[in-house]
Amino acid sequence: MKKIYICLIAALCCMTACEKPIEFDMDETDPMIVLSSIVEPDSAVATRVTLSRFFLDNTNFKVVNDASLQLTVNGVPAGSTVFKNGYYVTNVVPQPGDSLHLVVTVPSRGSVSAGTK
Numbered sequence: 691m692k693k694i695y696i697c698l699i700a701a702l703c704c705m706t707a708c709e710k711p712i713e714f715d716m717d718e719t720d721p722m723i724v725l726s727s728i729v730e731p732d733s734a735v736a737t738r739v740t741l742s743r744f745f746l747d748n749t750n751f752k753v754v755n756d757a758s759l760q761l762t763v764n765g766v767p768a769g770s771t772v773f774k775n776g777y778y779v780t781n782v783v784p785q786p787g788d789s790l791h792l793v794v795t796v797p798s799r800g801s802v803s804a805g806t807k
Contacts, residue, residue, distance in 0.1 A: 718744045723754070723802045725794055731786050735761060735768075736777045739794055760793045 721741035728736045737759060740751040753776050761768040761780055771778040784790060791805040 721752070721799075723757075723794060723796050723799055724751070725792070725802060725804050727792065727804065729784060729790060729806060731784055733783060735780045735782050735784065735790070735792075737771075737779075737792065737794070738777050739796065741799075754796050754799075757794050757796045760795075762791045764789050765791075 721743060724740045724742050726738040726740070739754040739757045739759075741754060743749065743751060755773055757778065759771045759778050759780075761771070761782060763782060763784060768782040769780050771780050773779075789806060791803065793801060793803045795801040
C-alpha cells in the first residue's frame, strides 16, 4: 500500500509544469514578399504571392492581388498570368528539363525572383 502512495505522489509530481511568459520587445519588420509556386511537368504554373507576417501574429497571410509576374522558360518570355482563387496561373506547362525564371513585382514593395535549374 505504501508503494502505491509513493508511485501516486511521484506521478503527480511528474505531471506538474511551470509556465513563464516571455515578453518580446524587439521591433517588428515590414512584411516581405513571399512566393509559393507549384511547378510540375503535367500542369500549368501556379504562383501564390503573399506578404510575410510577424511570428507572433496569428492572422492569415495577406494575399497580394496586384502583383505583376514575368515568367521565362529557357530564357524566352512565357504567356501571361491570370489571378484566380488566390493564385496567379499561367497557361505555360513546363516540360522536364525546362529552366524557369519568375520575377514578381509588387507596387510599393519591390521585386523578388525565383527560378529552377
